[in-house]
Amino acid sequence: MSAARMGDWFRRKSIPPSDENLNDIKQVFINLPSFQIESISTEDLASLMEGIHVNRSTEQIAMYKAYWEKDFGDRIKLDDFLISAKVMHDTGELARTHAKRLDKDEDGYISVKEFKQLLEVLIKFDPNLGHKTYDEFAANSDKKCDGLVSIDELADWIGKHTKVINGDVYRALGVPPSSFDLGQMKNIFEAMSSYENESISTKDFDNLSIEMNMERSPEQIATIQNYFDTNFEGRLKLDHFLRILAVLHDKGEIAKCLVVATDEHAEGVICHKEFVDILNVMVAYAPEIAGSTYDHILKDADAKKTNGMISLEELACLLRK
Secondary structure, three states: OOHHHOOHHHHHHOOOOOHHHHHHHHHHHHOOOOOEOOEEEHHHHHHHHHHOOOOOOHHHHHHHHHHHHHHHOOEEEHHHHHHHHHOOOOHHHHHHHHHHHHOOOOOOEEEHHHHHHHHHHHHHHOHHHOOOOHHHHHHOOOOOOOOEEEHHHHHHHHHHOOOOOOHHHHHHHOOOOOHHHHHHHHHHHHOOOOOEOOEEEHHHHHHHHHHOOOOOOHHHHHHHHHHHHHHHOOEEEHHHHHHHHHOOOOHHHHHHHHHHHHOOOOOOEEOHHHHHHHHHHHHHHOHHHOOOOHHHHHOOHHHHHOOOOEEHHHHHHHHHO
């Protein structure tokens, strides 16, 4: 099985692992150095994550390890791991499996403290959760029980807030993202490793596109990176990102948004070089517009009247065709 079809791939695509996938994951588990009596040592957790292509930082792995050891000891059973692996595509259901392990008396509840600890780990697993807190959960909880949290309710709540985002769908359907979807994409942005001062490095564009299910070729990512490196000093600001997200369904508006951010004089027109630069970026974003050229738009009388300068409205119209 290819690396693309393991670990995080299932979560991003919201597709459950097949029996064949699970067997491949099982083989990774049983081939780890500490495997014996159908379990492995938590010392092998980093190797396990790497083997099934769940890419996490050293700090995140340490958090997972500490969380497991606190409640379940220093061994991870194969059966327990496979139960979680079966639902790795659904963070809500993954939360349910972990919570059930904590529910020793099987009454369907865990403590608030256990919920908070579980949530902290899940936020590191799924960036869609952003900065969710117990207080946000409690504010919408229907089942009030002193010091306890309903497992069914927590699973439903986490499932709702880890809805899979597919950035290309909005363009395909011509429908703008909902306010909820915009919030989820903002969470993904803020979870990028280079996030600081409300911006991310262009080096994170590949990871950002993957998390938003807008995967592009290395060449396409490089084209977009080069544009931002040249025009925005290698950083993408959160407020700029949110303006782009709001018009993710409209190629013309995205192009205008990018140009306006670089048009210091706000003249509303661009020259041939600027047109080529923005067109290259837009083709990387929306490959279906490949073939659109500067000459196409110069056939328009208004473009000729401005000595070859192209208005942003003309640019937007061209990209929408």
